[in-house]
Amino acid sequence: MSVRVMRPGLLSTVQDLGRFGLQHLGIVACGAMDTLSHRLANALVGNPDEAATLECTVLGPELIFGRDSLVALYGAEFSARTASTPFPLNRPVLVPAGTTLTVGPAIRGARAYLAIAGGFQAPLVLGSRSTYVPGQFGGLQGRALKAGDQLPTAPDLVEQSAARFARLGRRGGGIVRGALRSVRWSAPALSLPDRRGATLRALEGRHHAQFDAASRAAFFESPWRVSPDSNRMGYRLLGPKLVRARPVEILSEPTCLGTVQVPNDGTPIVLMADHQTTGGYPKIAEIAGADIPELAQLAPGGEIRFIKCTLEEAEDARRAASALTAAVCRSIAWEY
Amino acid sequence: MAAQAPRIVPLGDAAVLVEFSETLDLAVNARIQQLAAAVRLRQPAWIRDVVPALGGLALHFDAERLAPGLLPFAAAEQLVKECLSRRLPDLEKLSRTLEVPVCYEGEEFAPDLAEVAERCKLKVEDVVKRHCASPHRVLMVGFAPGHPYIGGLDPRLSVPRRTTPRPIVTAGSVAIANTQSVVYPWTISGGWSVIGRSPLRFFDPQRDPPAVFAPGDRVSFVAIGRTEYDRLARDAARDAGREQRP
Numbered sequence: 389m390s391v392r393v394m395r396p397g398l399l400s401t402v403q404d405l406g407r408f409g410l411q412h413l414g415i416v417a418c419g420a421m422d423t424l425s426h427r428l429a430n431a432l433v434g435n436p437d438e439a440a441t442l443e444c445t446v447l448g449p450e451l452i453f454g455r456d457s458l459v460a461l462y463g464a465e466f467s468a469r470t471a472s473t474p475f476p477l478n479r480p481v482l483v484p485a486g487t488t489l490t491v492g493p494a495i496r497g498a499r500a501y502l503a504i505a506g507g508f509q510a511p512l513v514l515g516s517r518s519t520y521v522p523g524q525f526g527g528l529q530g531r532a533l534k535a536g537d538q539l540p541t542a543p544d545l546v547e548q549s550a551a552r553f554a555r556l557g558r559r560g561g562g563i564v565r566g567a568l569r570s571v572r573w574s575a576p577a578l579s580l581p582d583r584r585g586a587t588l589r590a591l592e593g594r595h596h597a598q599f600d601a602a603s604r605a606a607f608f609e610s611p612w613r614v615s616p617d618s619n620r621m622g623y624r625l626l627g628p629k630l631v632r633a634r635p636v637e638i639l640s641e642p643t644c645l646g647t648v649q650v651p652n653d654g655t656p657i658v659l660m661a662d663h664q665t666t667g668g669y670p671k672i673a674e675i676a677g678a679d680i681p682e683l684a685q686l687a688p689g690g691e692i693r694f695i696k697c698t699l700e701e702a703e704d705a706r707r708a709a710s711a712l713t714a715a716v717c718r719s720i721a722w723e724y
Numbered sequence: 725m726a727a728q729a730p731r732i733v734p735l736g737d738a739a740v741l742v743e744f745s746e747t748l749d750l751a752v753n754a755r756i757q758q759l760a761a762a763v764r765l766r767q768p769a770w771i772r773d774v775v776p777a778l779g780g781l782a783l784h785f786d787a788e789r790l791a792p793g794l795l796p797f798a799a800a801e802q803l804v805k806e807c808l809s810r811r812l813p814d815l816e817k818l819s820r821t822l823e824v825p826v827c828y829e830g831e832e833f834a835p836d837l838a839e840v841a842e843r844c845k846l847k848v849e850d851v852v853k854r855h856c857a858s859p860h861r862v863l864m865v866g867f868a869p870g871h872p873y874i875g876g877l878d879p880r881l882s883v884p885r886r887t888t889p890r891p892i893v894t895a896g897s898v899a900i901a902n903t904q905s906v907v908y909p910w911t912i913s914g915g916w917s918v919i920g921r922s923p924l925r926f927f928d929p930q931r932d933p934p935a936v937f938a939p940g941d942r943v944s945f946v947a948i949g950r951t952e953y954d955r956l957a958r959d960a961a962r963d964a965g966r967e968q969r970p
Contacts, residue, residue, distance in 0.1 A: 408772045408773060408784075408786070409772060409773060410773070410934070411773040411775045411782075411784065412760070412773065412774060412775045412776060412865060412938065412939055413865050413869065413870060413933065413934065413935040413937075413938060414865045414866045414867060414868055414869045414870055414871050414935065415869045415870075415934065415935070416869065513929050513930070514929055514934060523868075523869050523910075523929070525929040526929070591734065591736060591737070594733050594734075594735070594741065638746075639746065639747070639748060639777075639778045639779045640777065640778060640864070640866060640867070640873070641741065641777045641778065641779065641780060641782070642735065642739070642741060642775045642777050642780075642782030642866070643735075644735045644736050644738060644739045644782075644784070645736075645738065646736050646738075647735065647736065664866065664867055664868065665775060665866050665867075666775075666777055666864065666866025666867055667866075667867075671735075674734070674735060674736030674737075675736065676736070676737055677736060677737050677738045677787075699734050699737060699797055700795075702736070702737035703737050703787075703795055703796065703797070705737075706737055706738075706787060707787075710787075710788060
């Protein structure tokens with residue numbers, strides 16, 4: 389027994405960086421919604437980027453660790469505790485066998501990633517451990533966690549956890565919180581939106597010119613709200629209705645993470661990690677890749693404003709974000 | 725066919741669309757499949773996915789693997805230009821031909837066959853014969869894992885989409901609308917006219933490859949009777965059980 393699920397939380401799924409190279413067969417990339425936080429969570433326990441983590445959404449799970457485990461909960465600010473003490477976020481924590489971790493509601497942000505030394509050991513399906521709920525494959529039997537599940541972990545979890553935590557202890561020593569042992573530092577929160585909402589960079593989509601002048605202006609000028617009818621496939625945005633001046637039929641064509649498409653009802657949908665590989669709706673915008681993690685941290689009700697950017701600006705932003713993540717991961721790795 | 729230069733447009737900062745046509749044209753789609761093959765043969769490490777579609781081709785990047793200083797959009801433009809400046813791979817030599825058994829019998833499997841025959845002013849047997857004889861080719865796989873868009877339908881069988889979609893179309897159903905056919909790998913709702921059912925399993929994540937259809941494949945539908953359908957369906961179920969075991 390490794391990690392036992394007492395309560396599953398709202399939507400807890402095993403995820404990694406995603407399933408690539410199969411979009412020509414209609415196979416969705418999936419993967420963590422906020423890949424930046426997934427990477428950081430892994431870095432905090434000394435894992436490589438591609439190790440599988442548990443994505444917790446809005447209301448987290450309750451888990452019992454059957455063995456001593458080095459874990460980290462990174463991303464949204466969740467209220468999390470064990471029986472005796474609050475659980476420290478954004479840092480490596482050595483949890484003794486028998487500990488119950490209760491991850492409650494998210495206080496800020498929407499998704500956090502629980503990483504464990506050696507990663508969660510869901511089988512590789514088509515090259516990835518990511519759960520694809522609509523297709524019922526990947527992760528834990530192709531579904532979200534439910535009460536009673538056992539999450540498989542690495543066979544050398546106990547040894548790895550002890551060895552890695554001992555290395556961390558060498559520099560500056562650890563701290564003790566109840567039965568938990570941790571460190572005196574934490575990683576910075578990189579993807580949490582401002583409390584007022586998120587400002588996201590977006591390029592004009594390839595069908596932008598088909599929309600009428602009012603809709604084109606409204607997209608970049610109006611505030612938008614994430615609809616309750618949003619999920620890992622897409623975020624519906626509540627705001628003004630977007631109308632095309634020339635509603636020509638569009639051939640179904642490839643879509644991307646961050647594509648903003650507008651079905652005939654005029655309500656834009658931002659395509660997220662589980663999005664279909666092709667679609668026939670007009671694309672009014674494409675959100676800069678660098679800003680997707682912040683979007684993934686918005687829960688229903690969260691506010692968004694779009695600012696127009698050029699392809700060059702979006703490419704620069706991606707490089708800058710990637711360099712920042714790499715630098716933070718290196719500074720964590722230095723502790724090991 | 726005029727070898728018209730495609731338009732290369734960004735799909736955000738992580739992909740481009742190489743657009744050949746805004747309308748469906750089988751010859752243009754064949755060229756898209758050839759370009760997809762040419763890009764795949766080069767295997768650039770910074771391209772994660774090559775997705776041929778009805779009127780264009782998407783290239784999805786893994787920007788982290790691009791040489792420092794190279795911009796992905798510019799690199800993609802260059803790659804496409806290079807591929808198109810040389811002789812593209814011969815689609816006929818690359819294509820597989822898939823034989824897909826279909827039972828075109830009975831209300832359960834072919835609920836719309838009689839109506840299609842009536843609309844097309846053909847006998848039911850002639851609809852089946854023409855569907856089996858059409859030079860079908862997979863133009864794109866999308867919408868759902870393994871879901872094919874199949875072109876080449878005999879123009880005499882062209883019927884519009886149904887005004888009211890069926891809430892449930894069983895996996896394996898074969899349906900037509902306008903100039904295309906589809907074989908549903910998943911049980912979903914659908915607005916096309918269902919004219920038969922195949923006993924095969926068209927998507928199985930435990931299988932390699934997981935999807936029966938790939939873009940560019942030629943497809944030949946073969947009419948089978950109910951007894952043969954039942955036998956093949958039993959085989960497919962047994963194989964699926966075997967693949968599920970570790």
